[in-house]
Amino acid sequence: MSAVTLGKAITQGLRDALAADAKVLVFGEDVGRLGGVFRITDGLQRDFGEDRVFDTPLAESAIIGIAVGLALRGFRAVPEIQFDGFIYPAFEQIVSHVAKYENRSGLPLPITIRVPFGGNIGAIEHHSESPEAYFAHTAGLKVVAPARPSDAYGLLRTAIAGDDPVIFFEPKARYYLKEEMDLPVPPLPLGRARVAREGTAVTVVAYGPMVETALRAAEAAAEEGTSVEVIDLRSLAPLDVETLVTSVRKTHRAVVVHEAPVFCGFGAEVAARLSHDAFDSLEAPVIRLGGLNVPYPPSRFEKLYLPDADRILQAVDESVAYG
Amino acid sequence: MSAVTLGKAITQGLRDALAADAKVLVFGEDVGRLGGVFRITDGLQRDFGEDRVFDTPLAESAIIGIAVGLALRGFRAVPEIQFDGFIYPAFEQIVSHVAKYENRSGLPLPITIRVPFGGNIGAIEHHSESPEAYFAHTAGLKVVAPARPSDAYGLLRTAIAGDDPVIFFEPKARYYLKEEMDLPVPPLPLGRARVAREGTAVTVVAYGPMVETALRAAEAAAEEGTSVEVIDLRSLAPLDVETLVTSVRKTHRAVVVHEAPVFCGFGAEVAARLSHDAFDSLEAPVIRLGGLNVPYPPSRFEKLYLPDADRILQAVDESVAYG
Amino acid sequence: MAEKPLAADGLSPQQLLDLYRKMVIIRRADQEALNLQRQGELGLWGQFLGQEATQVGATVAMESTDWIVPSYREFGMAMCRGIDPGEMLGYFRGLTHGPWDPRRYRFLPFTISVATQVPHAVGFAMGCRLEGSREVVLCVFGDGATSEGDWHEAMNFAGVFQAPVVFLCQNNQWAISVPLRRQTAGSIAERAQGYGFAGVRIDGNDVLAVFSAVRSAADRARRGEGPSLIEAVTYRMGAHTSADDPTRYRLDSDLAPWSSRDPIETYAAWLRSQALLDEGQADSIDAEAEGMAEAMRGKLRRLPLPSPAASLFDRVYHDPPASFLKEREEFEATLEPVE
Amino acid sequence: MAEKPLAADGLSPQQLLDLYRKMVIIRRADQEALNLQRQGELGLWGQFLGQEATQVGATVAMESTDWIVPSYREFGMAMCRGIDPGEMLGYFRGLTHGPWDPRRYRFLPFTISVATQVPHAVGFAMGCRLEGSREVVLCVFGDGATSEGDWHEAMNFAGVFQAPVVFLCQNNQWAISVPLRRQTAGSIAERAQGYGFAGVRIDGNDVLAVFSAVRSAADRARRGEGPSLIEAVTYRMGAHTSADDPTRYRLDSDLAPWSSRDPIETYAAWLRSQALLDEGQADSIDAEAEGMAEAMRGKLRRLPLPSPAASLFDRVYHDPPASFLKEREEFEATLEPVE
Ligand SMILES: Cc1ncc(C[n+]2csc(CCOP(=O)(O)OP(=O)(O)O)c2C)c(N)n1
Ligand SMILES: Cc1ncc(C[n+]2csc(CCOP(=O)(O)OP(=O)(O)O)c2C)c(N)n1
Ligand SMILES: [Mg+2]
Ligand SMILES: [Mg+2]
DSSP, X not given: OEEEEHHHHHHHHHHHHHHHOTTEEEEETTOSSSOOTTSTTTTHHHHHOTTTEEEOOSOHHHHHHHHHHHHHHTOEEEEEOSSGGGSGGGHHIIIIIXXXXXXXXXXXXXXXXXXXXXXXXXXXXXXXXXXXXXXXXXXXXXXXXXOSHHHHHHHHHHHHHSSSXXXXXXXXXXXXXXXXXXXXXXXXXXXXXXXXXXXXXXXEEEOTTHHHHHHHHHHHHHHTTOOEEEEEOOEEETTOHHHHHHHHHHHSOEEEEEEEESTTSHHHXXXXXXXXXXXXXXXXXXXXXXXXXXXXXXXXXXXXXXXXXXXXXXXXXXXXXXX | OEEEEHHHHXXXXXXXXXXXXXXXXXXXXXXXXXXXXXXTTTTHHHHHOXXXXXXXXXOHHHHHHHHHHHHHHTOEEEEEOSSGGGSGGGHHIIIIIITTHHHHHOOOOOBEEEEEEOOOSOOOTTSSOOOHHHHHTSTTOEEEOOOSXXXXXXXXXXXXXXXXXXXXXXXGGGTTOEXXXXXXXXXXXXXXXXXXXXXXXXXXXXXXXXXXXXXXXXXXXXXXXXXXEEEEXXXXXXXXXXXXXXXXXHHSOEEEEEEEESTTSHHHHHHHHHHHHTTTTOSSOOEEEEEOSSOOOOGGGHHHHSOOHHHHHHHHHHHHHOO | XXXXXXXXXXXXXXXXXXXXXXXXXXXXXXXXXXXXXXXXXXXXXXXXXXXXXXXXXXXXXXXXXXXXXXXXXXXXXXXXXXXXXXXXXXXXXXXOSOOSOHHHHTBOOOOOSTTTHHHHHHHHHHHHHHHTXXXXXXXXXXXXGGGSHHHHXXXXXXXXXXXXXXXXXXXXXXXXXXXXXXXXXXXXXXXHHHTTSEEEEEETTOHHHHHHHHHHHHHHXXXXXXXXXXXXXXXXXXXXXXXXXXXXXXXXXXXHHHHTTOHHHHHHHHHXXXXXXXXXXXXXXXXXXXXXXXXXXXHHHHOOOOOHHHHHHTTTOSSOOHHHHHHXXXXXXXXXXXX | OOOOHHHHHTSOHHHHHHHHHHHHXXXXXXXXXXXXXXXXXXXXXXXXXXXXXXXXXXXXXXXXXXXXXXXXXXXXXXXXXXXXXXXXXXXXXXXXXXOSOHHHHTBOOOOOSTTTHHHHHHHHXXXXXXXXXXXXXXXXXXTGGGGSHHHHHHHHHHHHHTOOEEEEEEEOSEETTEEHXXXXXXXXXXXXXXXXXXXXXXXXXXXXXXXXXXXXXXXXXXXXXXXEEEEEEOOOOSOXXXXXXXXXXXXXXXXXXXXXXXXXXXXXXXXXXXXXXXXXXXXXXXXXXXXXXXXXXXXXXXXXXXXHHHHHHTTTOSSOOHHHHHHHHHHHHHHSOOO
């Protein structure tokens, strides 16, 4: 066992996928020679050659568009979108084709779109977005957002080996998060949440970068005598409703948290679903926490914009105090 | 008073806006000589000239991009996106600029993006989409979706005269829906829902094309002795939570319906919000109805994909029967 | 048109006649589909009247192992690839989004979203190249498509990666109601140069010119010499689709010069002048076309309504999530309520 | 570089000297900003070292009533427009998304999302034309930007609507780690022809060449002769940004030929050869640059942290919805909890 960062786990996942299947191709802006602006693809071009790991011109729509063409040709395309905020030029290709092409052709469409996402990195505009709800709402896509290294590795291997398109959101502020593990870990099926911490008083639902924050909040709550259960969704679409409902049947209270703005965010799906499926178990309204309903602010203000452990704690207290 | 269709009310709204302010420009694919594929801009180029009502090349991103430039120059841009399914190429311009440019520049950004949306018209792929949740989730945008002619006129005038960007969704399957009215009606403030039908047993929340369907369901329910209140949201962002909560405080039950897939759709926001704000009033879980979580199907199957009055009635019955 | 020996050189009399035959047949299918739409059998029809030479010439110029990536107006091309026209009409009848197996015919699905298929074609061709295959991709789009960002991005990728792809613009001079001069600054063919590859403007109503331009572009691609752009200038003689009313934006006089340049008539005249087509052959081709039309009509009317659950759910995921299968079950239950 | 009388012709000795002065000053600002970033005062810095001639030549060539639509690397241009550099650094310090009033300086905000400003520039220019104004728009972008769909769509619109816009590509030969040959098929300047307007490739390290190309393109636009594209070939001497490590993808030997073509040094040599610059003037310009750097540093350090509620909420809507104002209030309450 050794301490592996989330970033390195993803690198290893890509490496092992490239080694396992000659049809796997990794491409995007600056992923080749440079090894990616976050160094996630570091060394891959050197080891697998320029045919299998290549830089593309600066054009996100074409990056995804050629991924569709390559997938139809029989390749397993693993394009990278350099930052969350630059996935929007590819939205048409993703919504009209990546999500729908299987439906129209009957062919498999093995595409895993890697997207470093989320804020808290002190960046300028467009580098801290959390666009996951757009994709979760798009039928035909699978959407995952791991929070810890082993899950990142396991989900990535499953995504790349699978025949359906997956939007793979990497919590970039957590690339240095470490976990003791031995790689490779087995591929992890999509669609299974995990109980990241057991508790009895309130369920906190999170994914991606907010899982770590939720765990910190749970730690603090424990010190105050409140037992918080933390669920790491891992996969947004499909959503593991069963694990959620099971937890809320036990705690009777829930808080859902993400970085994206609350309004019509993914937390709305979780809250609506829990409020429906666990209606009789809930002893307090499901509280949603998220970014403010404003454009992502200049970085000096991002800590005020994003949920943090304190806000989660407050919500937990509010939930416990209810009724 | 005379019977005015929704389509004609919008045409008149554009006409009156063009007449009221020389800075208003209407443009898009086929809106000029042809008068739009739905004839909504019929006669406008003839009456206001080719400078103010003009055809553009086939490029949605540029259509919205030049709208930003024109708005910064001081014009009131009213671009049309020909069909819902063709707004995705413009997603980057909308999310990164239309929504955020005021924030970055401090300047007004008077842009009203007209989008005929929704299904039920027997069309081929990409012509029946309901992409409103993508925009409702995008901070910085206002999103409206009228259901009847007078509202369409009133909201459109407000949108065009205002200094903020508005995504204006037109329920294309209802372009021929009629209302007895005298035009012009006064501009209607954004952000106010209306009680389209009063009732006591269940609240049905709808917008755009589904309002008419909900009203038909309410009629049928009345015959069965169930009193349904129908709320027409009119505006999705901002959302008139007060009207919603007031209604549910009265009926204690709610169903929310739209054409878009349920998963992470706008109904999730409504359900999450109601389940939270009216937690103590709700006697049954909020039920969400919508399109299936699959790509919009071939037209022969759209009636099975979309919610209809029957499905609304079933949900109403289920809600009433609950607990 | 009599002085076309060069282009015709490589083709046998039989092949030359077959070009005519194919044009006649696809035109008949186009006309029949229009009738079927008017009779309410189809939700929509997009005529390709006037564009037969481009569709036939280009398809025949490609090898059978090559791939075609179409827009939505390439029904004629699909027929030339052997896809059953009656089956295909299922698309326009609203029965299915994908009536044929793209791998079997090496013909990808129709793409409605203008220009978005162009990067698919380039990616596919990049894949061919990576595999060291000799397959080439023919990518087809309209004049309007060249205004979209995807078109440009794909051109540039094709140039950078030297993808074995032939770009064929069916410049029919209209994008719905917008004429070329309001659509396109500069020239479509000339744009190729800016991407570092060859671009030519040819007479899209001349089937032999199309054949020869596409064939030599495909040959170059096959030899590893990269992409080419061919702008085939033709004319959309009909409406944009059955939902369109061109009288609102187009004058009869706009059409007139093109009526006299009908691709089938001019080619027939040339074949006759070369004694490659006689009355008997023409009649038997017409009869064949008639038979095809009847078969197509019959096939369309007999197309079964696919099972709703299968249509809606079975081609969304290859590996459907459990929750999705549950939704499928729930859906099926609503169709046949359990007593 | 001594044989440049033509380009210099229209400029007075004073103006010629001022080009030098501006280049020296913006280079000093660039260097100072890099230091400030290293000291932790800025979150990010994007050097423009080596691109001073393009930035100064182009900005000075435009009239003061003209508009500039930049990408993100045009700090030097913004300075030439009189925007306070210390204030501007607030952007890179993470204090604000828009540190200046775009109307006052006729300089639109930085655009990070590559190429997306190009359609804005075209729309703005279309607006100028509709108003019958004589104002012209200068739109600036990098070589990488030309690969994006938005770039193409905007070029085509500019051509179709004959918008009074000058497109200036600062081809610094890199887009982060991707060199031009892997970025761009064909040639950037030549692409203009495909859109029906003039494209030229010029030496972007020659301030007079830039001035003269931009001036004549702006003049043409002002006369109603439509858009032009100028590809100014220069070189990014530094890293992409302070977050980048070019040693991973670029050799020292790649840089060498460009070091000897430094835009300021070559221009200074020419000025000296024409007796337009003497030691005293050079010293006083250096001193001015030093003063500017000190003022910039001081200004940056004194920049107040704006009020959080105002920063987050006050520039989202001109007409904020009531629910939004309530959210603002709730936010303020979390900042200063009521006892
Ligand atoms: C992205 C997109 N925008 C708009 C449309 C609506 N539309 C359908 S066809 C068409 C015109 C296409 O013109 P062209 O590319 O010349 O092809 P043609 O129809 O002439 O064959 C338009 C605007 C669309 N299908 N896709
Ligand atoms: C749409 C988009 N995709 C990706 C990025 C990330 N990115 C920032 S700058 C850059 C390279 C830009 O190169 P170029 O246009 O040549 O400008 P330069 O930085 O050389 O001035 C990239 C890929 C971005 N900002 N926007
Ligand atoms: Mg056309
Ligand atoms: Mg560059």
